Amino acid sequence: MRALVMTAPSEGPDRTEVREVEAPRPGPGEVTIDVTHAGINFLDVMARRGDAGYVSAWPHTPGKEVAGTVREVGEDVSGLVVGQRVAAFTPGAGGLAEVALAPAALTVPIPDAVPSAVAAATPLMLTTALLLLTDAARFSPGETVLVHSASGGVGGAVARLVPALGGGRLIGTVGRADKVAAAKESGYDVVVSRDGDVAEAIRASGGAVDVVLDPQGTALLETDLAVTAPGGRIVLFGNAGGGQAAPLPDLQRLRAGNIAVAGFSISSLAVTAPERVARALRRLLDLIADGRLTVPVTEVGSLAEVPEIHQRLAEGRGTGKYVVRVAGS
Numbered sequence: 001m002r003a004l005v006m007t008a009p010s011e012g013p014d015r016t017e018v019r020e021v022e023a024p025r026p027g028p029g030e031v032t033i034d035v036t037h038a039g040i041n042f043l044d045v046m047a048r049r050g051d052a053g054y055v056s057a058w059p060h061t062p063g064k065e066v067a068g069t070v071r072e073v074g075e076d077v078s079g080l081v082v083g084q085r086v087a088a089f090t091p092g093a094g095g096l097a098e099v100a101l102a103p104a105a106l107t108v109p110i111p112d113a114v115p116s117a118v119a120a121a122t123p124l125m126l127t128t129a130l131l132l133l134t135d136a137a138r139f140s141p142g143e144t145v146l147v148h149s150a151s152g153g154v155g156g157a158v159a160r161l162v163p164a165l166g167g168g169r170l171i172g173t174v175g176r177a178d179k180v181a182a183a184k185e186s187g188y189d190v191v192v193s194r195d196g197d198v199a200e201a202i203r204a205s206g207g208a209v210d211v212v213l214d215p216q217g218t219a220l221l222e223t224d225l226a227v228t229a230p231g232g233r234i235v236l237f238g239n240a241g242g243g244q245a246a247p248l249p250d251l252q253r254l255r256a257g258n259i260a261v262a263g264f265s266i267s268s269l270a271v272t273a274p275e276r277v278a279r280a281l282r283r284l285l286d287l288i289a290d291g292r293l294t295v296p297v298t299e300v301g302s303l304a305e306v307p308e309i310h311q312r313l314a315e316g317r318g319t320g321k322y323v324v325r326v327a328g329s
């Protein structure tokens with residue numbers, strides 16, 4: 001089969017290529033999937049850079065979310081049959097390939113009404129957005145949510161999910177002024193470009209926020225603390241810049257501010273509580289099938305085009321969500 005292979009860590013696309021490799025076979029509790037579509041994510045870029053904890057060995061095939069049909073079912077798997085259309089989270093990566101290996105516990109049937117290209121954006125991107133809001137931040141309808149990197153995949157997904165969860169006020173920040181329009185289009189009420197006094201701009205837009213979803217390590221934590229209302233929850237869920245994280249704020253500051261700081265990792269949750277990830281994935285596919293959630297994706301025509309998309313994401317030039325068509329590519 002063909003797979004996208006990263007041969008060594010790199011800041012650019014030079015060490016990524018499409019190669020012929022051996023197709024995986026399922027072990028107990030696993031399935032293999034003939035991939036029709038796979039999600040492209042910033043996590044692939046973090047793997048490409050060689051960020052600690054993202055790659056266990058080189059060469060590495062990235063990709064953590066796929067849609068396709070079940071190819072083979074391992075021992076001890078029930079409820080999934082060969083040929084069934086499924087979406088899956090692939091915690092060990094390997095999704096950007098013609099055949100992917102996934103735990104059966106993280107593989108979910110796709111309702112007929114959901115196109116595979118959209119389903120492929122669900123296991124990592126949308127599931128992360130939903131679990132950030134519901135599990136990690138305990139979002140309640142009517143609350144104000146601040147999201148950094150608002151014009152990206154997860155940022156856009158949060159904006160589309162908040163109305164489906166009862167509605168709230170949405171504030172986004174973006175790294176460059178030319179991304180303001182994309183964030184507004186996905187549903188943000190207020191979008192702030194981070195080239196001025198961000199905390200002041202957020203406060204001026206209408207007061208403190210209840211929930212902060214922050215994928216920027218600790219780089220924006222001072223801003224988060226400055227704009228969070230008493231009872232607010234700040235969820236740290238990434239390290240886009242890749243640098244060393246600063247220490248968390250001291251207890252007295254959190255206690256006096258009545259502020260909670262939490263962490264979130266879907267990759268860890270997929271190992272420790274896969275049923276929560278699968279439940280969220282099923283809920284999202286049902287929301288899409290019922291027309292209560294719309295998820296626009298940009299479809300890329302072949303695996304060979306993915307290194308350029310990775311580079312676009314690495315340079316912060318991406319907007320929205322990219323999915324690659326793998327079958328027949």
Ligand SMILES: NC(=O)c1ccc[n+]([C@@H]2O[C@H](COP(=O)([O-])OP(=O)(O)OC[C@H]3O[C@@H](n4cnc5c(N)ncnc54)[C@H](OP(=O)(O)O)[C@@H]3O)[C@@H](O)[C@H]2O)c1
Pocket residue numbers: 040041042043046124125128148149150151152153154155173174175176179215216237238239240241242264265266267313314315316317318320
């Ligand atoms: N914890 C989890 O379970 C989990 C799961 C999925 C994704 N994530 C994280 O969520 C974030 C969004 O993911 P995505 O797939 O939606 O990515 P995306 O669409 O590519 O968005 C990533 C954004 O990060 C910012 N960025 C890119 N390069 C950067 C750099 N070198 N330094 C600082 N900021 C940079 C850019 O936004 P601005 O310049 O506008 O800020 C970019 O739009 C990523 O950081 C990813 O690692 C975490």
